[in-house]
Amino acid sequence: MLWFIGLGITGPDSLSARAQKIVSESDVVYLEQFTSPITDAETQKIRELVRGEFKLGPRWLVEDGREILETAKEKNTVLLSYGDPYIATTHIELRVRAIQQGIKTDTIHASSALTSLIGECGLHYYKVGKTVTIMSTIPSTTAYYTIFENLKLGNHTVVLLEYNQNKSFFLEPVAAFESLLAAEKEQARKAISDSTYAIVASRIGFPNQSITAGNIGSMLNEDFGEAPHTIIIPGTMHFTESDALKAFARCVDAPEDNTSKIQKISAQMMKKYVPMVRRALEQIAPHYKDTKEFASVLENAELYIRDAERFFEQGKDELAILSIGYADGLVDALRIAKGIEPEM
Amino acid sequence: MLWFIGLGITGPDSLSARAQKIVSESDVVYLEQFTSPITDAETQKIRELVRGEFKLGPRWLVEDGREILETAKEKNTVLLSYGDPYIATTHIELRVRAIQQGIKTDTIHASSALTSLIGECGLHYYKVGKTVTIMSTIPSTTAYYTIFENLKLGNHTVVLLEYNQNKSFFLEPVAAFESLLAAEKEQARKAISDSTYAIVASRIGFPNQSITAGNIGSMLNEDFGEAPHTIIIPGTMHFTESDALKAFARCVDAPEDNTSKIQKISAQMMKKYVPMVRRALEQIAPHYKDTKEFASVLENAELYIRDAERFFEQGKDELAILSIGYADGLVDALRIAKGIEPEM
Numbered sequence: 001m002l003w004f005i006g007l008g009i010t011g012p013d014s015l016s017a018r019a020q021k022i023v024s025e026s027d028v029v030y031l032e033q034f035t036s037p038i039t040d041a042e043t044q045k046i047r048e049l050v051r052g053e054f055k056l057g058p059r060w061l062v063e064d065g066r067e068i069l070e071t072a073k074e075k076n077t078v079l080l081s082y083g084d085p086y087i088a089t090t091h092i093e094l095r096v097r098a099i100q101q102g103i104k105t106d107t108i109h110a111s112s113a114l115t116s117l118i119g120e121c122g123l124h125y126y127k128v129g130k131t132v133t134i135m136s137t138i139p140s141t142t143a144y145y146t147i148f149e150n151l152k153l154g155n156h157t158v159v160l161l162e163y164n165q166n167k168s169f170f171l172e173p174v175a176a177f178e179s180l181l182a183a184e185k186e187q188a189r190k191a192i193s194d195s196t197y198a199i200v201a202s203r204i205g206f207p208n209q210s211i212t213a214g215n216i217g218s219m220l221n222e223d224f225g226e227a228p229h230t231i232i233i234p235g236t237m238h239f240t241e242s243d244a245l246k247a248f249a250r251c252v253d254a255p256e257d258n259t260s261k262i263q264k265i266s267a268q269m270m271k272k273y274v275p276m277v278r279r280a281l282e283q284i285a286p287h288y289k290d291t292k293e294f295a296s297v298l299e300n301a302e303l304y305i306r307d308a309e310r311f312f313e314q315g316k317d318e319l320a321i322l323s324i325g326y327a328d329g330l331v332d333a334l335r336i337a338k339g340i341e342p343e344m
Numbered sequence: 345m346l347w348f349i350g351l352g353i354t355g356p357d358s359l360s361a362r363a364q365k366i367v368s369e370s371d372v373v374y375l376e377q378f379t380s381p382i383t384d385a386e387t388q389k390i391r392e393l394v395r396g397e398f399k400l401g402p403r404w405l406v407e408d409g410r411e412i413l414e415t416a417k418e419k420n421t422v423l424l425s426y427g428d429p430y431i432a433t434t435h436i437e438l439r440v441r442a443i444q445q446g447i448k449t450d451t452i453h454a455s456s457a458l459t460s461l462i463g464e465c466g467l468h469y470y471k472v473g474k475t476v477t478i479m480s481t482i483p484s485t486t487a488y489y490t491i492f493e494n495l496k497l498g499n500h501t502v503v504l505l506e507y508n509q510n511k512s513f514f515l516e517p518v519a520a521f522e523s524l525l526a527a528e529k530e531q532a533r534k535a536i537s538d539s540t541y542a543i544v545a546s547r548i549g550f551p552n553q554s555i556t557a558g559n560i561g562s563m564l565n566e567d568f569g570e571a572p573h574t575i576i577i578p579g580t581m582h583f584t585e586s587d588a589l590k591a592f593a594r595c596v597d598a599p600e601d602n603t604s605k606i607q608k609i610s611a612q613m614m615k616k617y618v619p620m621v622r623r624a625l626e627q628i629a630p631h632y633k634d635t636k637e638f639a640s641v642l643e644n645a646e647l648y649i650r651d652a653e654r655f656f657e658q659g660k661d662e663l664a665i666l667s668i669g670y671a672d673g674l675v676d677a678l679r680i681a682k683g684i685e686p687e688m
Contacts, residue, residue, distance in 0.1 A: 009453055016358045084455060086463020092588050096466065099591045109353055109460040109549065111428060111453035114469065119430020120451070122440065125458065126477070130499050131470040149497055155474050205453065244436050247443045265662045273666070293681045300680065304673075318609045321662055322617070322669040329645075329673015336644065336674075337637045 002072035002098045004085040006110030009205030011042040011082075012049065019108045023049050027075035030057040030068060032091075034165040036082035036113075036228065046080065059165065065094045072103045084112035114158065117201045117230055121211055122244025127235060129155030134176045135162045136169075144183035147233050148191035151262045154236035161229055170227035173200045177216045177231075190263060192216070197256040199232040199249065200224050213245055214252030222252070235259050266317035270308065273324045277305055280331045280342060287338050294334060301330040346416035346442045348429040350454030353549030355386040355426075356393065363452045367393050371419035374401040374412060376435075378509040380426035380457075380572065390424065403509065409438045416447045428456035458502065461545045461574055465555055466588020471579060473499030478520045479506045480513075488527035491577050492535035495606045498580035505573055514571035517544045521560045521575075534606060536560070541600045543576040543593065544568050557589055558596030566596070579603050610661035614652065617668045621649055624675045624686060631682050638678055645674040 003022055008014035015023070023029055029050045031043065034057075047054050057079065061067060071077050085091045085107060098105050118125045129150035132143040143159060150157040161171040177198070184192040194217030202210045202224050212224060234241070235258060242255040263271075281301050288294040304327035312320035335342065347366055352358035359367070367373055373394045375387065378401075391398050401423065405411060415421050429435045429451060442449050462469045473494035476487040487503060494501040505515040521542070528536040538561030546554045546568050556568060578585070579602060586599040607615075625645050632638040648671035656664035679686065 006455070008455075013362055014360045014452075016360055017364075018357055020361075084459045084463070087459060087469050089468050089584065092463055092466055092468075093584055096584070096588045096591045107464070108358075109455035111350070111352075111455060112459045115428045115431060115456045115459050116453040119428070119436055122436055124433050124436075125431050126475040126504075129474050130472065130497065133470070153474065153493055160470075240433065240437055240440070244440045247440045269662055269666060293683065294677075297677045297680045300676075301673075317662075318613055318665055321665045322613060322672075325666040325669020326673040326676070328666075329648075329670040329675075330677045330680075331673075332644075332670070333638075333641045333674045333677030336641045339637065 001076045001104045001106070002068070002095070003076075003078040003106055003108070004091055004095060005078055005080050005108040006085045006112075007038075007080060007082050008110035009083060009113050009116055010111070011038065012045040014110065016108070020049060022108070023078055023080065024051055025076070026050075026078045027052040028055065028071050029053070029078045029080060030055050030062075032057040032062050032079055032081040034059040034062070035088045035090075036163065037165070037168075038082060062090055062094065065097060068094065069098055069101060069103065072098060073101070083114075084109050087112055087114060111205070113204050113228075113230065117158070117204045117232070118156075120204055120209070120248060121199050121201055121213075121232055122248045123156055123232065123234060123241050124238065127154070127156050129153060129157055129235070131158045131160065133160040133162065134171060134179055136171050136175065139186070140176070140179040140183045141187065144180055144187055144189075144191060147180070148189055148262065151191060151233070151235055151259050152264055154259050156235050157233045159231040159233060161231065163228065170229070172227075173224050173229045173231055174220055174222070177220060181216070189265065190261075190268070193261070195256075195261060197234060197253070197258050199234065199245070200229055201232065202226070202229045204230070211249035212252060213249045213255065215256070218252045233258060264317065266312070266321055269321055270312050270324065273328060274305060274309060277301070277324060277328045277331060280328070280335060281305070284331055284335050284338070284340065287340070288334060297330050297334060301327045304330065345420045345448045345450070346412070346439070347420075347422040347450055347452070348435055348439060349422055349424050349452045350428045350456075351382075351424055351426050352454035353427060353457050353460055354455070355382065356389045358454065360452070364393060366452070367422055367424065368395055369420070370394075370422045371396040372399065372415050373397070373422045373424060374399050374406075376401040376406050376423055376425040378403040378406070379432045379434075380507065381509070381512075382426060406434055406438065409441060412438065413442055413445060413447065416442060417445070427458075428453050431456055431458060455549070457548050457572075457574065461502070461548045461576070462500075464548055464553070464592060465543050465545055465557075465576055466592045467500055467576065467578060467585050468582065471498070471500050473497060473501055473579070475502045475504065477504040477506065478515060478523055480515050480519065483530070484520070484523040484527045485531065488524055488531055488533075488535060491524070492533055492606065495535060495577070495579055495603050496608050498603050500579050501577045503575040503577060505575065507572065514573070516571075517568050517573045517575055518564055518566070521564060525560070533609075537605070539600075539605060541578060541597070541602050543578065543589070544573055545576065546570070546573045548574070555593035556596060557593045557599065559600070562596045577602060608661065610656070610665055613665055614656050614668065617672060618649060618653060621645070621668060621672045621675060624672070624679060625649070628675055628679050628682070628684065631684070632678060641674050641678060645671045648674070
């Protein structure tokens with residue numbers, strides 16, 4: 001038998017009587033420690049609860065899994081972990097292998113920082129998009145694009161920060177902000193800037209929990225205290241969310257809507273191409289005013305510019321881009337044929 | 345003092361010793377019942393725990409909030425609710441008002457169905473996109489587009505189903521599937537069909553929990569048993585997710601990747617326009633073979649078709665559409681000028 005038991009966000013004190021009984025009566029209890037830090041005091045509390053064998057479960061042991069599975073074949077075994085057990089994909093994989101090997105499994109779920117911190121920041125859970133992690137060792141390109149995609153849809157992004165148990169290393173929020181600003185420099189989608197509004201949720205569930213919010217630029221010199229920290233980049237904020245954030249957090253700057261600061265690529269294109277094609281059309285028209293067969297090409301170009309604007313207003317971004325591209329092609333064909341250089 | 349205490353997904357048995365003590369020693373305990381059903385047996389257990397005054401908290405009482413806030417000004421008050429307290433935005437708003445009125449608040453977080461069910465289905469939490477709810481009373485257009493957006497990004501979608509406490513009404517999974525198929529008929533984005541792979545997670549955390557997965561078409565006559573149910577429309581599935589789903593769920597059909605079934609509008613456009621512009625170019629080229637000034641227009645068109653294909657491969661969808669539109673315009677300008685009808 002293999003139990004997956006979550007310690008929740010406040011550690012062993014949050015175990016229910018039922019969970020305590022299972023832990024206490026099991027033959028072997030592994031305490032997994034690599035997905036989140038567990039203090040010595042908490043470890044000691046768990047140790048005192050266990051009447052069977054108590055073992056620490058470092059990353060290699062849980063990922064390898066063979067010892068735990070062999071033990072669980074013969075004995076009542078518990079894998080205790082911080083938060084809700086299956087947020088860590090390693091635990092899901094271990095459960096799959098247990099089932100495949102005929103070992104009975106069961107689960108006690110617990111509070112997770114991922115749900116808790118949304119509410120603690122006053123945000124609406126159903127508006128949270130895909131979650132990302134920023135690592136110190138790799139550029140945050142993926143995180144950058146995930147935030148951009150979430151913002152385009154108005155969604156909030158939870159940004160998890162690297163934790164390395166072996167090195168007791170936590171990525172600092174400021175390092176994560178710098179990494180995102182570096183990604184902006186490289187990718188240049190205008191998704192992140194000094195004025196991007198961000199929330200840093202520190203030590204959620206701990207007695208010294210604190211939440212700080214403000215523009216990234218204002219927070220680059222902020223000291224957020226001890227880890228763990230999580231960043232949220234909010235999308236559209238309902239007024240009840242802004243009000244809640246103001247009540248729950250220390251706001252260095254007043255809450256601001258990030259989605260009004262970003263522009264979809266399609267919007268950036270329309271802003272550039274609609275006036276550009278209009279100018280090109282005006283420039284080229286006089287050269288063809290006596291050429292009847294080309295006059296209809298120019299009329300078509302004008303119609304397609306208007307179509308592009310209309311489609312864009314209707315939210316049909318792809319059709320808008322296709323139309324402005326087409327109008328540009330019509331005009332440019334005539335320009336190229338006359339050997340006229342485009343005006344800049 | 346106002347406590348927000350979560351009952352988790354398994355009800356009062358999952359309360360920690362600390363939470364039990366707070367509930368037991370408080371002057372007034374409200375049991376909120378409208379976000380999720382709580383059985384009579386569970387209500388009775390909570391009633392027995394409470395030594396102060398016990399009150400049921402229907403929707404109007406919690407949304408209005410005045411009675412609870414007035415009570416909390418004078419007495420130690422608890423608002424108990426199913427799952428994790430702040431998943432329900434009503435509870436966040438009540439906490440904001442309490443803080444604004446100078447009432448001290450605190451929280452005990454607990455397991456939430458929203459995190460638990462992802463792991464119970466074997467899916468990776470960080471791949472979950474925005475969550476949606478389907479209601480019986482309104483068309484599921486928003487849910488449909490949220491699923492479509494999530495699928496375009498490869499994300500999983502958690503689809504919550506209407507629960508109305510006053511009427512003891514739960515929307516059935518089959519009714520939700522039918523609502524999504526109706527939205528497909530109307531919106532026609534090819535996001536949902538009979539072959540869309542879906543997971544129905546029933547009674548997560550209850551002793552009779554069950555998970556069923558399969559194509560929507562195969563599940564329209566399925567009996568999923570008692571409520572509550574939640575649907576997940578998975579996005580891209582890592583092989584460890586498919587393996588886990590097979591181990592944890594009853595799979596009516598083998599797990600399938602929904603993202604390969606949907607096509608972004610940009611992909612639909614590229615599929616149509618690239619061959620169309622190529623054909624038009626071939627058709628028009630002979631008419632201009634002796635006209636040097638137009639030859640470079642045709643060369644440009646060929647280059648831009650190739651650019652479109654390359655941009656699309658690189659995931660630069662907007663640039664791909666702009667390029668194919670431009671190539672189309674170049675070719676069409678020459679076609680229109682010659683008065684040639686396009687081949688169909």
